[in-house]
Amino acid sequence: MGSPRLVLEVGDIVRQRTDVIVNAANSSLMGGGGVDGAIHRHGGPTILAECMVIRRTTHPDGLPAGEAVATSGGNLSCRWVIHTVGPVYRDPTQLDLLASCYRSSVVLAGELGAESISFPLVGAGVYGWPAELASRAAIVGTGRALGAAPGLAEVHFVLYRDELAEVFRAELDRSRL
Numbered sequence: 001m002g003s004p005r006l007v008l009e010v011g012d013i014v015r016q017r018t019d020v021i022v023n024a025a026n027s028s029l030m031g032g033g034g035v036d037g038a039i040h041r042h043g044g045p046t047i048l049a050e051c052m053v054i055r056r057t058t059h060p061d062g063l064p065a066g067e068a069v070a071t072s073g074g075n076l077s078c079r080w081v082i083h084t085v086g087p088v089y090r091d092p093t094q095l096d097l098l099a100s101c102y103r104s105s106v107v108l109a110g111e112l113g114a115e116s117i118s119f120p121l122v123g124a125g126v127y128g129w130p131a132e133l134a135s136r137a138a139i140v141g142t143g144r145a146l147g148a149a150p151g152l153a154e155v156h157f158v159l160y161r162d163e164l165a166e167v168f169r170a171e172l173d174r175s176r177l
Helices: 032-045 044-057 092-112 129-149 162-174
Strands: 005-010 022-024 066-070 082-085 116-117 154-159
Touching: 005 032, 005 162, 022 032, 022 092, 022 154, 032 044, 032 154, 044 066, 082 092, 092 129, 129 162, 154 162
Parallel strands: 005 154, 022 082, 022 116, 116 154
Antiparallel strands: 066 082
């Protein structure tokens, strides 16, 4: 199928019409602020109910940073929501753990048979990652995993501010993705 088409846009991730929307979740999977809160609000009670099952069964202590799990899209336009937890920013040595959020999400999207996926900039909100480092993690983590999702035709990076998009574009121009 070749390399997927990359789309960078400023917008609201809950309005995306891709197969998968990635949630920058907290480890409880019970909703929160930012992207996480918006996905739970717009997705409705089905997403929360499925997250509760995940917590009772496979992740009773919460979802570890860098890993990903999937639920249905609930009331959203997507088929699935992939929930991933970024590490809270303390220092740049955790960049690979943040990149794992993207790798895990792309691999899971491939397992689900998704053809398109939309990412927020995981970690760049309340978790405190500088935009440059968060962008680098997104690009590196996604790029390393694309071979595991050969059916993925589109990868969207949906950023909520123009300034973030400018930083992301500069990092993308420096990369080989």
